[in-house]
Amino acid sequence: MGDQNRRPFDVLNEAKDGRVLVTLKGYGDEEKQVSGELQAFDKHLNIWLEDARVTGEDGQTDYGQLFVRGDNVLFVSPE
Amino acid sequence: MGDQNRRPFDVLNEAKDGRVLVTLKGYGDEEKQVSGELQAFDKHLNIWLEDARVTGEDGQTDYGQLFVRGDNVLFVSPE
Amino acid sequence: MGDQNRRPFDVLNEAKDGRVLVTLKGYGDEEKQVSGELQAFDKHLNIWLEDARVTGEDGQTDYGQLFVRGDNVLFVSPE
Amino acid sequence: MGDQNRRPFDVLNEAKDGRVLVTLKGYGDEEKQVSGELQAFDKHLNIWLEDARVTGEDGQTDYGQLFVRGDNVLFVSPE
Amino acid sequence: MGDQNRRPFDVLNEAKDGRVLVTLKGYGDEEKQVSGELQAFDKHLNIWLEDARVTGEDGQTDYGQLFVRGDNVLFVSPE
Amino acid sequence: MGDQNRRPFDVLNEAKDGRVLVTLKGYGDEEKQVSGELQAFDKHLNIWLEDARVTGEDGQTDYGQLFVRGDNVLFVSPE
Amino acid sequence: MGDQNRRPFDVLNEAKDGRVLVTLKGYGDEEKQVSGELQAFDKHLNIWLEDARVTGEDGQTDYGQLFVRGDNVLFVSPE
Numbered sequence: 001m002g003d004q005n006r007r008p009f010d011v012l013n014e015a016k017d018g019r020v021l022v023t024l025k026g027y028g029d030e031e032k033q034v035s036g037e038l039q040a041f042d043k044h045l046n047i048w049l050e051d052a053r054v055t056g057e058d059g060q061t062d063y064g065q066l067f068v069r070g071d072n073v074l075f076v077s078p079e
Numbered sequence: 080m081g082d083q084n085r086r087p088f089d090v091l092n093e094a095k096d097g098r099v100l101v102t103l104k105g106y107g108d109e110e111k112q113v114s115g116e117l118q119a120f121d122k123h124l125n126i127w128l129e130d131a132r133v134t135g136e137d138g139q140t141d142y143g144q145l146f147v148r149g150d151n152v153l154f155v156s157p158e
Numbered sequence: 159m160g161d162q163n164r165r166p167f168d169v170l171n172e173a174k175d176g177r178v179l180v181t182l183k184g185y186g187d188e189e190k191q192v193s194g195e196l197q198a199f200d201k202h203l204n205i206w207l208e209d210a211r212v213t214g215e216d217g218q219t220d221y222g223q224l225f226v227r228g229d230n231v232l233f234v235s236p237e
Numbered sequence: 238m239g240d241q242n243r244r245p246f247d248v249l250n251e252a253k254d255g256r257v258l259v260t261l262k263g264y265g266d267e268e269k270q271v272s273g274e275l276q277a278f279d280k281h282l283n284i285w286l287e288d289a290r291v292t293g294e295d296g297q298t299d300y301g302q303l304f305v306r307g308d309n310v311l312f313v314s315p316e
Numbered sequence: 317m318g319d320q321n322r323r324p325f326d327v328l329n330e331a332k333d334g335r336v337l338v339t340l341k342g343y344g345d346e347e348k349q350v351s352g353e354l355q356a357f358d359k360h361l362n363i364w365l366e367d368a369r370v371t372g373e374d375g376q377t378d379y380g381q382l383f384v385r386g387d388n389v390l391f392v393s394p395e
Numbered sequence: 396m397g398d399q400n401r402r403p404f405d406v407l408n409e410a411k412d413g414r415v416l417v418t419l420k421g422y423g424d425e426e427k428q429v430s431g432e433l434q435a436f437d438k439h440l441n442i443w444l445e446d447a448r449v450t451g452e453d454g455q456t457d458y459g460q461l462f463v464r465g466d467n468v469l470f471v472s473p474e
Numbered sequence: 475m476g477d478q479n480r481r482p483f484d485v486l487n488e489a490k491d492g493r494v495l496v497t498l499k500g501y502g503d504e505e506k507q508v509s510g511e512l513q514a515f516d517k518h519l520n521i522w523l524e525d526a527r528v529t530g531e532d533g534q535t536d537y538g539q540l541f542v543r544g545d546n547v548l549f550v551s552p553e
Contacts, residue, residue: 006119008127011144040480048482063551065485072548074151077142085198087206090223153230156221164277166285169302232309235300243356245364248381311388314379322435324443327460361464390467393458401514403522406539469546472537
């Protein structure tokens with residue numbers, strides 16, 4: 001049996017300073033993904049990424065720093 | 080009569096470390112399902128899965144670890 | 159005149175251990191219904207069903223246990 | 238001048254044990270209405286109806302008892 | 317300079333017992349408007365109207381009393 | 396460097412009694428704008444406008460007084 | 475390892491008085507971006523921009539001052 005006191009945000013704590021892939025909600029349009037170095041996050045899943053790349057149907061856009069508002073997030077996965 | 084003090088989250092507690100199937104809201108696009116090993120969840124139904132597979136109309140994607148933001152969840156079922 | 163202190167959740171309390179039919183919000187796609195044995199619910203209308211059957215346009219799916227996130231619910235009716 | 242201390246929920250209190258018509262939000266699909274005997278409601282406008290009839294584009298469905306989750310409600314009108 | 321302590325709900329207080337026009341959110345379908353005598357409202361903008369008329373693409377419907385759930389409201393304007 | 400203690404609502408305080416342009420969320424339909432004299436606002440961005448004009452695809456509508464529910468607002472800009 | 479006490483909003487604090495690019499949610503219609511000088515923001519991500527330019531499918535619009543309601547925001551990136 002794993003550690004029963006684990007909390008979902010533990011997986012993000014362990015991923016800090018590494019790259020993560022953030023999949024965003026579709027809101028009826030195409031789905032976007034953002035890859036970047038996880039600098040910080042909070043309980044609302046607001047996320048600060050460095051060296052970020054946003055990928056969507058209309059191509060890719062790079063941002064040095066990106067603040068993602070938490071309510072837009074579908075998944076986060078450590079790369 | 081069952082135990083009257085049961086709470087909905089009890090069913091997820093009993094499923095920890097086992098595989099669960101998470102069905103996500105459609106938001107007007109196709110519905111996604113995520114299967115994985117339930118590591119942790121919280122009162123907002125934020126979920127940490129290991130060895131996760133996301134299945135949607137455009138195929139399947141595997142993730143070693145996946146944090147699912149709770150407000151996207153429709154159902155969760157122990158496999 | 160009925161008992162003036164009734165509360166909406168009383169009707170679900172009386173339905174515990176019996177089968178209920180849960181109609182879900184459409185979110186612009188087709189409407190789903192879930193039938194199952196009501197094990198537990200909470201103030202957000204998160205619901206734990208046993209021996210559950212989900213019915214939608216694309217057919218039926220059975221689940222031994224199902225946790226339904228409350229914000230997806232339109233109606234609940236004791237069968 | 239009417240009684241300045243009236244509150245919106247007073248109109249529902251006065252309608253208890255009588256029939257009401259509940260019009261639901263459309264969510265981009267067709268609009269549904271539910272008619273029934275108002276047993277109870279709470280501050281979120283969760284509503285317990287008896288002898289309820291749901292009317293939508295795809296016809297009518299009758300329910301002995303119906304719990305309507307408040308966030309789906311557009312209007313309520315005493316019949 | 318006007319009174320700096322005015323609050324938005326003051327305009328509704330002044331409109332009590334008079335007729336108001338309530339424009340509702342479209343939710344992707346056509347927009348509805350409700351005209352009626354403002355009896356009461358609360359901080360969530362739940363509104364109790366008397367002698368109410370709902371106008372939408374599919375015509376007009378009259379209600380003696382109407383409780384409008386606040387989260388559906390776009391504008392309110394004293395007539 | 397500007398005053399580090401500025402808060403977003405300061406810009407609306409400075410605009411009181413002047414005309415502002417409020418751009419509303421589209422909700423999947425066309426976007427509306429409302430121009431008017433800013434009388435009051437609160438922390439939810441509920442707004443009281445005088446001498447207001449609503450502009451949308453289907454033309455313009457004038458209102459002597461208009462209460463705009465805050466959750467519909469996209470931008471506000473002093474004219 | 476970076477400073478473990480960083481918080482997402484730190485990246486916006488560092489960007490004050492500089493230009494930022496705010497990408498807004500699509501709500502099923504086209505996506506808008508707003509570029510401007512970041513004057514202030516709060517915990518809801520309400521944002522006050524000066525010398526702002528809104529870019530969408532239907533062209534560009536300039537605003538001297540712009541208050542952006544936080545719940546509309548997808549990303550913010552220092553330019």
